[in-house]
Amino acid sequence: MSLTTSRKNELNALCNKFRIDLIELLHSIQTGHPGGSLSVCEILTTLYFEKAKVDPKNPKWPERDRVVLTKGHAAPMLYRVLAEKGFFPVEEMKTLRQLNTRLQGHPCALETPGVELSTGPLGMGLSACLGMAIGLKADHIDSTVYAVMGDGELNEGTCWEACMAASKFKADNLIAIVDRNHVQLDGTSDEIMPLGNLAEKFKAFGFEVFTCNGHDVEALSDTIDLAKAVKGKPAVILAETVKGKGVSFMEGKNTWHGKAINDEECKLALAELRGEK
Amino acid sequence: MSRSLRDVYGDSLLKYGKENKNVFALDADVSGSTKSAVFGKECPDRFLNVGIAEANMVGMAAGLATTGKIPFVNTFAVFLTSIGLIGARSLSSYSKLNVKYMGAYGGVSDAFDGPSHHSLEDIAIMRTLPNFQVFVASDEYQTDWLVKNAIDVNAPMYIRLSRDATKTVYTPDTKFETGKGKVIRDGKDATIIACGVMVGQAVEAAEALAKKGIDVRVVDMFCIKPIDRELILESAAKTGAIVTAEEHSIIGGLGGAVAEVLTSGGAKAVQEFIGLQDQHAECGPYNALLQKYGLDVSSIAAAVEKAISKK
Numbered sequence: 001m002s003l004t005t006s007r008k009n010e011l012n013a014l015c016n017k018f019r020i021d022l023i024e025l026l027h028s029i030q031t032g033h034p035g036g037s038l039s040v041c042e043i044l045t046t047l048y049f050e051k052a053k054v055d056p057k058n059p060k061w062p063e064r065d066r067v068v069l070t071k072g073h074a075a076p077m078l079y080r081v082l083a084e085k086g087f088f089p090v091e092e093m094k095t096l097r098q099l100n101t102r103l104q105g106h107p108c109a110l111e112t113p114g115v116e117l118s119t120g121p122l123g124m125g126l127s128a129c130l131g132m133a134i135g136l137k138a139d140h141i142d143s144t145v146y147a148v149m150g151d152g153e154l155n156e157g158t159c160w161e162a163c164m165a166a167s168k169f170k171a172d173n174l175i176a177i178v179d180r181n182h183v184q185l186d187g188t189s190d191e192i193m194p195l196g197n198l199a200e201k202f203k204a205f206g207f208e209v210f211t212c213n214g215h216d217v218e219a220l221s222d223t224i225d226l227a228k229a230v231k232g233k234p235a236v237i238l239a240e241t242v243k244g245k246g247v248s249f250m251e252g253k254n255t256w257h258g259k260a261i262n263d264e265e266c267k268l269a270l271a272e273l274r275g276e277k
Numbered sequence: 278m279s280r281s282l283r284d285v286y287g288d289s290l291l292k293y294g295k296e297n298k299n300v301f302a303l304d305a306d307v308s309g310s311t312k313s314a315v316f317g318k319e320c321p322d323r324f325l326n327v328g329i330a331e332a333n334m335v336g337m338a339a340g341l342a343t344t345g346k347i348p349f350v351n352t353f354a355v356f357l358t359s360i361g362l363i364g365a366r367s368l369s370s371y372s373k374l375n376v377k378y379m380g381a382y383g384g385v386s387d388a389f390d391g392p393s394h395h396s397l398e399d400i401a402i403m404r405t406l407p408n409f410q411v412f413v414a415s416d417e418y419q420t421d422w423l424v425k426n427a428i429d430v431n432a433p434m435y436i437r438l439s440r441d442a443t444k445t446v447y448t449p450d451t452k453f454e455t456g457k458g459k460v461i462r463d464g465k466d467a468t469i470i471a472c473g474v475m476v477g478q479a480v481e482a483a484e485a486l487a488k489k490g491i492d493v494r495v496v497d498m499f500c501i502k503p504i505d506r507e508l509i510l511e512s513a514a515k516t517g518a519i520v521t522a523e524e525h526s527i528i529g530g531l532g533g534a535v536a537e538v539l540t541s542g543g544a545k546a547v548q549e550f551i552g553l554q555d556q557h558a559e560c561g562p563y564n565a566l567l568q569k570y571g572l573d574v575s576s577i578a579a580a581v582e583k584a585i586s587k588k
Binding site: 066108109110116117118119120121123124125126127128129130131132133134135136138139158161162164165168169 | 301322323325327328330332333334335336337338339340341342343344345346348363364367368371372373
C-alpha cells in the first residue's frame with residue numbers, strides 16, 4: 001500500500017529533522033561522516049518508521065526484522081534514527097565518538113541497543129546478513145533481514161561472494177538496499193572503481209533487482225513491499241541517492257565523505273535545511 | 278594405531294552436533310579434507326558449503342551466531358586465519374559472537390602441499406584477538422573433548438587441528454578444563470611445555486632424557502588462551518628450565534605466550550624455543566619435515582639439555 005500524503009509528510013519531516021540534528025552534531029563534535037549519513041537518511045527512516053518490525057522496548061525480540069547498516073560509517077544517521085525510535089535517549093547523541101560512549105564511531109552491536117551487527121570494515125555485512133537470514137529460516141521465524149549497503153562498499157569482493165551464496169541458499173528473507181550515491185571517499189565511483197551496470201550485475205548473481213529514488217519515502221516503501229514479495233531468491237533495491245543530500249554544497253562531493261564541518265558551513269547548511277534561504 | 282585428528286573431529290562433530298540442533302557446519306569446498314562432510318552428510322540442513330570463499334564463510338557464521346546458532350567454520354588453518362581474519366576480528370571478536378574457527382591441517386601437517394598450505398602463524402594471530410579462546414588439539418581423546426566443549430561454551434574459539442594421527446597421551450575418560458594445562462609427566466630438571474603433535478614428541482624426548490638421568494616434566498598446554506599462568510610459573514620455579522615446543526613459528530605462538538608469563542611473573546628460568554625459526558618450510562613427507570625443521574624428538578631433547586646448561 002502506498003503511503004498516505006500525511007504519512008509521507010510525517011516521514012519527510014522526520015528526515016529533515018534528522019538532517020538538521022546531524023549537521024549540528026557533527027559540527028559540534030568536529031568528527032564523523034556527513035556525506036553518506038545524509039544520503040542514507042530516507043532509507044533508514046522508511047525502514048525504521050514504516051517497514052521494519054522492531055521493538056525498542058525489546059531490542060532482542062527474536063521475531064524482529066534485522067536492519068543492518070553494512071556501510072557502518074553512516075553510524076550518525078543510524079543512531080539518530082534509533083534514538084528517535086526510542087532505543088536510547090536522543091540526548092545521548094551528543095556522546096557520539098567520545099570517551100565512554102555507547103555510540104562508537106562505527107556501530108557496535110555489543111554496546112548499542114538496536115544495533116544488530118558491528119560494522120565499519122566494508123564488505124563483511126552482507127555475508128553476516130545472509131547468515132542471519134539462514135538462521136531465522138532454520139527457526140521458522142518469518143522476519144526480513146535488510147542489509148543497507150553503500151555502493152563504494154561493492155568494491156569489496158566479499159560482497160559478491162555473499163551474493164553468490166545468497167542466491168545458492170535461496171535467501172528470500174534477505175533484502176539488500178544499496179545507497180547508490182555514486183561517490184566514495186577518494187572520488188566518484190566511476191573514477192575510483194567503476195561499478196558498471198549494477199542492476200545487470202546483481203541479476204547475473206541471481207537477485208531480483210529493483211530500482212527506486214532513494215530519497216522518495218513513498219517509492220522506497222512501495223519498492224520494499226515488492227522486494228518482500230519475492231520468493232525463492234534474494235532481492236536488491238538499488239536506491240538512487242545523492243551523497244550529502246539536502247546540503248547543496250555537500251551534494252555529490254567526495255570531500256564531504258568524512259570532513260569536519262566549520263562554523264560558516266554549519267550556518268549555511270542549517271539555513272538551507274530549515275528553508276531559510 | 279591412533280586415529281587421525283581430522284577423522285576424530287569429523288566423527289565428534291557429527292556425534293555432538295547431531296544432538297544439538299543449533300550446531301551448523303560451514304565449509305569452503307574442502308569438506309572432504311576437513312571432515313566436516315561427515316556432519317554434512319547426516320545433517321544436510323545444517324551444513325553450508327559456501328565454495329572457495331573463506332571471508333564470506335566467516336561472515337555468514339557471524340550472522341548465524343547472532344540468531345543463536347553455533348556455527349563451526351572449516352577450512353585449512355592457513356586460509357581460515359588469513360582470509361577469514363577480518364570476520365574473526367571485526368565480527369566474532371569485537372561482538373563476542375559464538376563462532377568456532379576450526380583450523381584444519383595445522384602446522385606442516387599438509388606436508389606434501391608445501392608452505393602455501395602450511396599454517397605456522399595461526400596461533401600467534403588468533404591469540405591476539407580479544408574474547409577468543411585458543412586451543413591446539415594434541416591427541417584424539419582431547420580432540421573429542423574440544424568439539425564437545427566448543428558446543429557447550431558460548432565464546433568465539435580458534436581450535437587448531439591436524440591432518441594426521443598424533444601419539445595418544447590420554448584415555449577416553451581424561452578430564453580437561455579451559456585454561457588448565459595438563460602435566461603428562463612430572464620431573465625436576467626441566468619442563469617441556471608443548472602443544473599439538475609436539476606433546477607426543479616431548480614425551481618421547483623426556484623418556485630418552487630419563488635414560489641419561491635427566492628428569493623432565495612435560496606439560497600439554499593445549500589451551501593457549503586463556504593460558505595457565507599458575508602452572509607455567511610453578512614449573513619455572515620447580516625446574517628452572519623451560520623448553521616450549523610447537524609446530525608453529527617461534528614468534529608469537531605458544532613460546533611467545535609462555536615467555537610473556539615468565540617475564541611478567543618474574544620467573545627465574547631460562548627458556549628455549551622449539552618451532553619454525555622464522556622461516557617457511559617446504560614440501561615433503563611429514564616426519565621428514567618435522568625432522569629437518571627441528572620439530573623432532575632429538576631436537577627437543579637437545580633443547581632441554583641446552584636449557585639446563587644455562588641454569
